[in-house]
Amino acid sequence: MSTPIIQVAGLDKSFGRTMALDGVELTVDRGEIVVLLGLSGSGKSTLLRHLDGLERPTSGSVRVLGEEVPSLSGRRLRRLRSRVGFVFQQFELVPSLTVLENVLTGALAGLRGPRLGLWSYRRAQRLAALGHLDRVGLLDRAYQRADTLSGGQQQRVAIARALMQEPEILLADEPVASLDPESSEQVMALIREIAADAGLTVVCSLHQVDLALGWGDRIVGLRHGRVVLDTATEGLGKAEVMEIYGRVATATSELEAIERELAATSAATEASPGLRDADADADADPALADEGAR
Numbered sequence: 001m002s003t004p005i006i007q008v009a010g011l012d013k014s015f016g017r018t019m020a021l022d023g024v025e026l027t028v029d030r031g032e033i034v035v036l037l038g039l040s041g042s043g044k045s046t047l048l049r050h051l052d053g054l055e056r057p058t059s060g061s062v063r064v065l066g067e068e069v070p071s072l073s074g075r076r077l078r079r080l081r082s083r084v085g086f087v088f089q090q091f092e093l094v095p096s097l098t099v100l101e102n103v104l105t106g107a108l109a110g111l112r113g114p115r116l117g118l119w120s121y122r123r124a125q126r127l128a129a130l131g132h133l134d135r136v137g138l139l140d141r142a143y144q145r146a147d148t149l150s151g152g153q154q155q156r157v158a159i160a161r162a163l164m165q166e167p168e169i170l171l172a173d174e175p176v177a178s179l180d181p182e183s184s185e186q187v188m189a190l191i192r193e194i195a196a197d198a199g200l201t202v203v204c205s206l207h208q209v210d211l212a213l214g215w216g217d218r219i220v221g222l223r224h225g226r227v228v229l230d231t232a233t234e235g236l237g238k239a240e241v242m243e244i245y246g247r248v249a250t251a252t253s254e255l256e257a258i259e260r261e262l263a264a265t266s267a268a269t270e271a272s273p274g275l276r277d278a279d280a281d282a283d284a285d286p287a288l289a290d291e292g293a294r
């Protein structure tokens with residue numbers, strides 16, 4: 001069996017008195033498409049940021065591509081980051097630069113210091129950037145300012161920028177949270193297609209259960225910084241789907257509706273071996289359902 005590409009063990013992260021991550025265990029194999037599913041504040045961004053060395057654990061281990069990430073600094077950390085693409089909710093493009101220049105900045109991931117202007121990049125890099133823009137369907141926008149594009153288009157530029165690194169892993173932090181439903185679907189489909197073409201491993205955070213179910217191969221649910229479910233999405237029955245809603249649901253009213261639905265399908269619920277009972281406590285305590293109430 002091959003070594004997992006990501007191995008997180010016993011990861012705790014505190015910000016002052018806030019326990020953002022609490023004993024997180026996560027193993028991802030090469031080529032897997034994993035959704036981190038949870039409400040706002042459940043710890044998704046914090047976990048993703050640990051995978052790229054943007055946060056340091058309070059305790060625990062974070063191994064990515066065979067490296068113990070918290071022990072890396074300087075050139076070794078930059079080298080790791082050059083193998084890990086990151087796509088953010090707010091795209092993080094430079095608005096005044098052209099689309100092409102934004103994509104080219106992806107080539108800087110492993111380097112120190114800025115570059116000025118299109119012509120400071122090698123011809124091969126410029127051609128590669130145009131190829132990635134073509135891949136995301138925006139070749140005709142290459143010389144337009146980034147801030148003249150729609151949100152969905154800007155996120156596609158951000159994906160092209162990440163591809164410029166030729167990453168092995170793509171991390172995406174709520175990549176469609178700022179987009180309308182149609183653009184969201186397009187962007188999520190694009191990420192999947194690209195991942196399949198390039199054999200990428202993807203870890204993507206989302207807060208919508210529906211979107212996660214239709215997109216990921218596997219869902220890892222977070223609540224109050226703890227992993228509360230870890231399940232493959234293929235072949236899930238209605239009862240398992242309802243259970244996923246229950247484990248990450250927000251308002252008490254929503255949870256109650258889910259409990260009624262679960263009661264109605266209790267026979268099917270008994271036959272739900274696909275769900276690992278990663279955190280029975282969170283499941284049993286409706287008060288835990290409202291992440292925002294902490």
Ligand SMILES: Nc1ncnc2c1ncn2[C@@H]1O[C@H](COP(=O)(O)OP(=O)(O)OP(=O)(O)O)[C@@H](O)[C@H]1O
Binds near residue numbers: 018044045046
């Ligand atoms: N730099 C920080 N300083 C203090 N608290 C933080 C910091 N980063 C995260 N937190 C806290 O850690 C918890 C988890 O936050 P995190 O951003 O990881 O959640 P999330 O699930 O990604 O939510 P969202 O999608 O809203 O960002 C929250 O309570 C948050 O307020």
